[in-house]
Amino acid sequence: MDFTYTETQDMIRDTLSRFLADSYGFDARQKMINSETGRDPGIWSALATELGMLSAPFAEEHGGLGGGHVENALIMEEMGKVMAIEPYLQTVVIGGGALKAVGGAQADAIIPSIIGGETTIAFAYAEPQGRYDLANVRTTAKADGAGYVLNGHKGVVYCAPWATHLLVTARTGGGHRERNGVELFLIDANLPGIVRRDYPTVDGNRASEIYFENVAIPGDALLLGGIDLIEHIVDNATVAVCAEATGVMAKLHEGTLDYAKQRQQFGQPIARFQVLQHRMVDMFMEVEQAKSMTLYATLHLDKPASERMAAVSQAKAKVSRGANFVGQNAIQTHGGIGITQELAIGHYFKRATMIENQFGSADYHYERFERIVIDEAN
Amino acid sequence: MDMEFSAEDIAFRDEVRAFIADNHPDMSAKKELGEEMSKEDFLSWHRILHAKGWVAPAWPKEYGGTGWTATQRYIWSEETARADCIRLMPFGLSMVGPVIYAFGTPEQKAHFLPRILSGEDWWCQGYSEPGSGSDLASLRTTAVRDGDDYIVNGQKTWTTMAQHADWGFFLVRTDKDAKQQEGISFLLIDMKSPGVTVRPIITLGGEHEVNEVWLENVRVPVSNRVYEENKGWTCAKFLLAHERTGIAGVASSKRGIERIKDIAKSEQDGDKPLISNAFFKRKIAELQIDLTALEFTELRSLAGEAAGKGPGPESSLLKIKGSEIQQRITELALEAVGHYGAPYFRGFGEGDNEHPIGPDYAHRAAPTYFNTRKTTIYGGSNEIQRNIIAKMVLGL
CATH class of the missing domain: 1.20.140.10 (Butyryl-CoA Dehydrogenase, subunit A, domain 3)
Known part of the structure; x- marks a missing residue:
């Protein structure tokens, strides 16, 4: 058992946090998200080429640093601290993770261009009726010669307006909600028949509703592995947003401490009031526990499926509740100024709130944990 | 960064598991009926562990610790809980022991530490007073110098297992004029000394676990003071941090x-x-x-x-x-x-x-x-x- 970071991991964290401190100040971020395209693509290329950051979790044979889940977690935590809207989660953790899992020619073809920053991926899995059930898929992929034809509607696809590729879940067989027959496809985002409706999200990102209308895709777009593969990469992604949450929550807590120390009421800083001190201690404990749970789940991602899922659900349930608690109490402690757009605190709160339900609410994960650990053990 | 056990760790776990299986006293009858443990029950497992050299994994090796790695200590606590082993009383092993090896004189270490390890001395903690709970530093039990002794007077309360105790570690006031925390000393008191009276307090579940301890003109040799006079709060804080982790x-x-x-x-x-x-x-x-x-x-x-x-x-x-x-x-x-x-x-x-x-x-x-x-x-x-x-x- 060893909980220490390697020198390379420390270096990744230091380099990234310095870069993000320079490029992702509050005003710079506001400017980006209010721009026409909603981002500054220069930052992504700098992450790829100047910092080599996108190579962190990939194998050396693909030009990577040879890291994995721990690197993803610490990068996501740093992204969370500045509320970065970069498509690292979608492109590297999810897309890259799927390619690493399937390996072979598909991985050889695409991973180098992810590392280089040329390929960005969006994950089109959610459907309006599906909630968090990954097998609740109505989008179809019908075999047609050597390829498939896609039809269906995917909802709230984060980062889709910027993506060169889409990672899509679609049904090649089986009935609605059946696990059998759900497959994963990596396709060009600009194929004929793909209709996108783009919009901003409440937490500063961009997303799309995507409609597939008889979209012809090649046979080698299929990443073989079915629902098991999809569950695996979604678990990776879930832990990555937990890691992002630890960064967001730490900032919410830190900002609240700073504010309470300088805000004067009744002739003294409000940080002197014990009722607020204890609330800030409770926030601190949630932040620490979120870090612990993220570490716990990160170290379980390569375990057998049921162990992995139980660990990931424990982490997400705890982090979702913690993010809720820390976010709400950060706003409450700030008072009126907390509900304006003026301070960063409100923006962290919005991201924390979206993370609560991303890849499953606390309730969803409590239930999944109960199913694996309590029901199946009886 | 990983949470895998090494081959050595797994061998250690197997050794621990086998040792517990072969040596832990059979308490199943008592447990099944939900009966409370007696002093002898507690000490039976303590003595077995002492004989094996495993009674104080957290202590430095030079004072009788096991020298285990953090992982081995983790395995140990997992395995003892898994087997529902009899718990060890913390007052000697986790509380006063570390204070003595961190702050005590060579004589105090030589005398008390081996007796804590062997279970020969049962310890209790004299901290809280009727008027000093959360505000511990307001304590009023006094120790007044008289030649080579202190004369101790006062009342302690919530003293867990004092009814079995041979020794107690007490916080007492040695300087009434100093700021609260600066006039306190840390004394080791023989519970059989004349003037020490222990009276039971029965708690909500009907147990006799805690006591009142009355100290009336109790003579305590100055050589039983740990660390400097009026610096007892330093020992108390050290102990609290240790107590909190366990x-x-x-x-x-x-x-x-x-x-x-x-x-x-x-x-x-x-x-x-x-x-x-x-x-x-x-x-x-x-x-x-x-x-x-x-x-x-x-x-x-x-x-x-x-x-x-x-x-x-x-x-x-x-x-x-x-x-x-x-x-x-x-x-x-x-x-x-x-x-x-x-x-x-x-x-x-x-x-x-x-x-x-x-x-x-x-x-x-x-x-x-x-x-x-x-x-x-x-x-x-x-x-x-x-x-x-x-x-x-x-x-x-």
Whole structure:
């Protein structure tokens, strides 16, 4: 058992946090998200080429640093601290993770261009009726010669307006909600028949509703592995947003401490009031526990499926509740100024709130944990 | 960064498991009936571990510790909880022992440490007073110098297991004029000294666990003072930080949750076992997840210690969350047993051989729930722990 970071991991964290401190100040971020395209693509290329950051979790044979889940977690935590809207989660953790899992020619073809920053991926899995059930898929992929034809509607696809590729879940067989027959496809985002409706999200990102209308895709777009593969990469992604949450929550807590120390009421800083001190201690404990749970789940991602899922659900349930608690109490402690757009605190709160339900609410994960650990053990 | 056990760790775990299986005293009859442990019961396991050299894994090797790695200590606490081993009394091993090896004279170390390890001396803690609970530094028990002795007068309370104690470590006031925390000294007092009176306090569950201790003109040699005169608060703070880490109680809470699951499989709720009730199941899940969070927070903190950071004020977090979880476990166990939480079980007297009312797992559910309210109060109440974090960690 060893909980220490390697020198390379420390270096990744230091380099990234310095870069993000320079490029992702509050005003710079506001400017980006209010721009026409909603981002500054220069930052992504700098992450790829100047910092080599996108190579962190990939194998050396693909030009990577040879890291994995721990690197993803610490990068996501740093992204969370500045509320970065970069498509690292979608492109590297999810897309890259799927390619690493399937390996072979598909991985050889695409991973180098992810590392280089040329390929960005969006994950089109959610459907309006599906909630968090990954097998609740109505989008179809019908075999047609050597390829498939896609039809269906995917909802709230984060980062889709910027993506060169889409990672899509679609049904090649089986009935609605059946696990059998759900497959994963990596396709060009600009194929004929793909209709996108783009919009901003409440937490500063961009997303799309995507409609597939008889979209012809090649046979080698299929990443073989079915629902098991999809569950695996979604678990990776879930832990990555937990890691992002630890960064967001730490900032919410830190900002609240700073504010309470300088805000004067009744002739003294409000940080002197014990009722607020204890609330800030409770926030601190949630932040620490979120870090612990993220570490716990990160170290379980390569375990057998049921162990992995139980660990990931424990982490997400705890982090979702913690993010809720820390976010709400950060706003409450700030008072009126907390509900304006003026301070960063409100923006962290919005991201924390979206993370609560991303890849499953606390309730969803409590239930999944109960199913694996309590029901199946009886 | 990984959580795998090495081949050596696995060999160690097997060795520990086999040792416990071969040597732990059989307590099954007592446990089944929910009877309390006697002094001899506690000491039986203590002596076996001492003979093996495993009684104080947390101590430095030079004073009789095991020299185990942090991982081995983790395995040890997991395995002892898994086997539901008799717990060791903390007053000597976890409390005064570390104070003596950190602050004591060579004579004090040579005399007291081996006797703590062997179990020869049973220790108690003389801290709280009727007027000094959370505000411990306001304590009024006095020690006045008289030649080579102190004359000690005052009253201590909530003194756990003092009825069995050979020795006690006491905080006493040696300078009335100094600022509160600067006039306190740390004394080791022989409980058989003339003038020491121990009176029982019976708590909600009917147990005799805590006591009042009266000190009337008790003579204590100056050589029994640990560290400098008026610097006892330094020892007290050191001890509190140590006490707070052990207090998380992760391994025994794991066992507690397993016990609740077993009860909930036996108890019926309609035509299904209680464990299938969605609301009850959610409470178990919440407990189990909160316990994982506590466990990994403790492991992170241990890793920090191994990297040279001592147990700091963040260990208050472990005390707060650990004690809350212990209480929730006893509350859920009481909920699980339903009607049979109510019958009052007096324990067995002489010639008393009628089987108690209700299922065996129900006998101590209510008394344990009542008794466990103590965990958020003792060792610095959870409100005091929040004050400590606010001040020492958050700089408020």
